[in-house]
Amino acid sequence: MERLYTPWRRNYIVGAEAKINDEKEDKSCVFCDIFTDTPDNDSANLLLLRNVNSCILLNKFPYNSGHLMVIPLLHEGDLTMLSAEIQSELMYVTSYAVSILQQTYRPKAFNIGINMGKTAGGSISEHIHIHIVPRWDGDTNFMPVIGQTKTLPEELPQTYERLAAMIKNRPLLA
Numbered sequence: 748m749e750r751l752y753t754p755w756r757r758n759y760i761v762g763a764e765a766k767i768n769d770e771k772e773d774k775s776c777v778f779c780d781i782f783t784d785t786p787d788n789d790s791a792n793l794l795l796l797r798n799v800n801s802c803i804l805l806n807k808f809p810y811n812s813g814h815l816m817v818i819p820l821l822h823e824g825d826l827t828m829l830s831a832e833i834q835s836e837l838m839y840v841t842s843y844a845v846s847i848l849q850q851t852y853r854p855k856a857f858n859i860g861i862n863m864g865k866t867a868g869g870s871i872s873e874h875i876h877i878h879i880v881p882r883w884d885g886d887t888n889f890m891p892v893i894g895q896t897k898t899l900p901e902e903l904p905q906t907y908e909r910l911a912a913m914i915k916n917r918p919l920l921a
């Protein structure tokens with residue numbers, strides 16, 4: 748899990764290897780590592796929901812409490828390379844994640860978006876993901892907090908338990 752805390756180091760390593768081994772690079776993706784891990788570790792991995800082609804992950808470095816990510820299971824960094832079926836599921840699951848946050852935390856608003864590519868600020872740009880950040884009046888603006896340490900009112904395991912309980916009560920409909 749050290750990789751998750753040192754994305755800059757991963758960039759360095761990938762650059763140094765000059766993409767000699769694409770297969771090896773794929774195996775070092777933090778998202779793919781979590782998806783392929785046993786479901787017994789979903790709680791430890793902060794994985795909230797496994798769906799057909801996507802999942803909901805609690806962000807380990809949240810901009811705000813309840814910061815979720817909806818991620819395709821397919822290792823792909825380019826939105827346009829995903830099938831229509833996967834694109835549709837991503838939006839469906841994003842909408843579901845929003846509803847779960849609404850029912851759990853009653854936020855006033857949301858920032859929902861994709862940073863596609865490193866130049867756009869994508870920290871794990873080789874595997875596309877949709878950020879869902881709940882917002883309340885008086886919290887910090889979305890952009891300035893990116894990449895900075897922030898004190899949050901709730902610990903991650905507590906957030907995970909609350910959202911997991913809501914998901915159990917209100918399951919995603921097929």
Ligand SMILES: [Zn+2]
Pocket residue numbers: 776777778779780821822823873874
């Ligand atoms: Zn991946």
